[in-house]
Structures are given as structure tokens and as C-alpha cells.
Amino acid sequence: MRVVALFDMPDMYIITLKDHPEGVYSVYDNDEERVIPIFEDEDDADRYLFMMEDDDENPPLQVVELDSDVIIDACESRGQRYSIITSDDFLIPPDDLE
Numbered sequence: 379m380r381v382v383a384l385f386d387m388p389d390m391y392i393i394t395l396k397d398h399p400e401g402v403y404s405v406y407d408n409d410e411e412r413v414i415p416i417f418e419d420e421d422d423a424d425r426y427l428f429m430m431e432d433d434d435e436n437p438p439l440q441v442v443e444l445d446s447d448v449i450i451d452a453c454e455s456r457g458q459r460y461s462i463i464t465s466d467d468f469l470i471p472p473d474d475l476e
């Protein structure tokens with residue numbers, strides 16, 4: 379197991395409302411709690427966003443690049459759950475976003 383300090387981590391990517399980066403996209407987990415997907419790879423974030431654009435009910439969204447420590451610290455300081463999506467993960471948008 380490799381342990382990486384936060385300051386060693388590269389930038390990461392989140393999905394937000396277009397032109398409103400404070401509106402961070404999240405999904406519900408099995409416990410009905412919101413979880414923010416944080417992507418290590420920009421291509422994976424773009425691919426996820428592309429899949430979401432197929433649903434006309436979604437608002438306009440965008441991929442935003444952030445320092446990994448900024449987004450992780452923000453989540454942890456607010457008690458917000460998050461999941462780091464690595465290039466080995468395959469994440470598809472939920473069918474029901476309600």
C-alpha cells in the first residue's frame with residue numbers, strides 16, 4: 379500500500395454548475411448521503427460529464443480543476459463526504475438524480 383501526502387497529490391477535478399463553481403455536483407450513496415466525486419484524471423471527469431449531458435434534465439455543468447488539498451480540506455472541514463475517483467475506477471452517472 380502506497381501512502382501519499384496531500385501536498386504530493388496533483389490537481390484534481392470536480393463537476394460544478396456551469397459558471398457557478400460553488401455549486402458542486404454530488405451523488406447519493408447507499409445511505410442516502412451526498413458524496414462528491416473527485417476525479418484524479420481530467421479525461422475521466424470529462425467523460426463522466428459527457429455521459430451526464432445525455433440527460434436533458436441536468437443543468438449545464440462544467441469540469442473544474444482544483445488543488446487536491448483545497449477540495450479535500452474544504453470537504454473535510456464541512457463534514458462533506460467525498461470519493462476520489464482514480465483512473466482505475468469506472469463511474470457512471472446515476473439514472474435517477476433526485
